[in-house]
Amino acid sequence: MDIDITCIEALEYLNDSIDGQLDPSLERALRAHLSKCRLCDAENALTIGARASVRRHMKRVDTPAVLRRRILASLAPDIPARRAAGFSGVFGVTGWRVPLALGGALAIALLTLFVVNRKPGHTHTRPPDGSVVTESFNRFDEVIDGRLQPDIRSDNPLVVQKYLEERVHFLVRMPPMRQFSLVGANLNTAENETTAQLIYEYHGQYVYVSQDDARKLIHGTRRFIPAPVLAAINASGFYTTTGRLTDCTMAMWLADSTLCTAIADIKPDLLLANITEAQIP
């Protein structure tokens, strides 16, 4: 026996019908009602039309490959972890993948490496002038002469990122850095702004990556991004400088609202390739 429904009931059932969720007997009753009620039929057509319009224009997209790679890289620290085992030993870490039995010998061996590679004469130091470029070079000097030590020592990017993000108010970036081994990180607060500092290692050389909240620096006066640097970033995505000392490279870039600065005594193409995941030489 057919069920007779009112307009109010019909309007209530329309969406369930569109989504295939309506009981078959009610579906039949709705169809019968629509066939004789122009207004409800129009309502049905409009609802279906609007939904179709949303589906037509709001197509699903794939996750961008770069984002997928970034997330996967941060979840799979196997390769850097193996490379990083040594330097984490230098900093006195147990190292999450370092076999305990080898820890002592490895630490001694790498301590020698660490001492050999210290470069106390390597300095770019200038008077603090608020420029993040000068600041970064100064801090890099502190890293390589051993004055800037990690607050957290871990080769696991997720652990390090978590540690930093709990202490700063911007998104901390973990560049791919496939050839560099994460050693650890620390924080530096100046002028009420905190800089997150990552330290990596590459064949006995340090790679220093600092990160700041760019929103504060772009309009900053006491700490600031110099205008030519900002112009270079806007124009090409990166500000790079080399030649202050042989093989010393700085690369500065913006990742949304995070200003990232990487410095290392390595060739620019190697540093940029690791930062950007370009083809690594």
Place this chain on the structure above:
Amino acid sequence: MDHQKNKEFEQEAVPHMDILYNYALRMTSSPDDAADLVQETYLKAFRFWDKYEKGTNIRAWLFRILKNSFINKYRKETKEPETVDYDDIQNFYNSIKADSVDPNDLQAKIFGGLLEDDVARALEALPEEFRTVVILCDIEGLSYEEIAEFVDCPIGTVRSRLHRGRKILRDMLLNYARRHGFVDGPGD
């Protein structure tokens, strides 16, 4: 142990990145903000992986993490929905009734000429709770049951939010269609 956790996480959580990214993109209307949200979601999910109950709906668990992050970051910045003139809409319905327009032609006539921007703008203007269920149902094609699990509320609530959301969306699209001159009706 860590290796096992990584492997498990990659196998179970990573395959659902697309649904998270699409939802984030529709909610923020910005690829960069969506990328940040998804990355933050995976970071949090990995951190709290031991809290995930194995065998339960992993997509819903990830989605709730993302939605909470979205709310924390963006809710205060959400724009007020565009005003819809309901008197005009009512007049439009009356004109359908009076002019005996064939309902079968309505879809093509009214919505066929709308631009992607119109639809994006209308969707963006929906209140967040309505927008979420409309995205999950009409774009992602999820069932009412799964949406209820995603947004952690009864199916009846999903149903009413969906109906209300679709109605607001449809009325806004009708408004745009009238502004474009695709349908007759009282002017703005």
